[in-house]
Amino acid sequence: MRVTDLTLGILTLLGGLAIFWSARNFQVIPGQSYGAGTMPRAVAFVTVLVGLFIIGRALWERRLALGMQLAPWARSGAALGRVAMVLVLIVGYVLMSPVLGFVPTAFAVMVASMLILGTSPLLAFATSAVATVAIQQSFGRLLLVPLPRSDFLPFLW
Numbered sequence: 001m002r003v004t005d006l007t008l009g010i011l012t013l014l015g016g017l018a019i020f021w022s023a024r025n026f027q028v029i030p031g032q033s034y035g036a037g038t039m040p041r042a043v044a045f046v047t048v049l050v051g052l053f054i055i056g057r058a059l060w061e062r063r064l065a066l067g068m069q070l071a072p073w074a075r076s077g078a079a080l081g082r083v084a085m086v087l088v089l090i091v092g093y094v095l096m097s098p099v100l101g102f103v104p105t106a107f108a109v110m111v112a113s114m115l116i117l118g119t120s121p122l123l124a125f126a127t128s129a130v131a132t133v134a135i136q137q138s139f140g141r142l143l144l145v146p147l148p149r150s151d152f153l154p155f156l157w
Contacts, residue, residue, distance in 0.1 A: 002071060004058070006066055008054055009055035009056075013048055015051070016046075020044035023040035102136060103136055
């Protein structure tokens with residue numbers, strides 16, 4: 001899909017504003033000067049800045065067209081089928097992660113997504129393993145965000 005810079009900038013700006021709006025009522029952690037809304041607000045701030053930058057660049061270069069069009073590869077039924085399968089995998093992750101836990105579910109979804117999109121099996125398994133552990137360690141240990149656990153893998157990483 002080809003999206004004009006002005007359209008992309010407006011969508012990015014609106015996305016940043018939506019993130020900020022959704023995080024407005026997040027509570028501060030007792031005893032600390034920051035809370036659950038700190039990271040979403042930081043992401044929203046950066047997203048708004050990027051959106052404004054893209055809009056400004058489009059205006060500076062006088063590219064004022066709005067809109068988008070599908071690339072030729074996106075018009076094929078196979079490509080749309082692969083996109084639909086990835087969306088099904090995301091829904092599957094949402095439904096299965098409370099049952100199986102984050103690590104096995106995320107690993108399986110990443111491997112399946114990469115294989116569906118044509119990545120070699122060795123690269124799909126290796127990348128998924130590294131990404132799963134990196135995400136789990138980043139969120140679970142560094143940011144202290146509890147990720148879904150289950151009886152399937154009860155130990156802490």
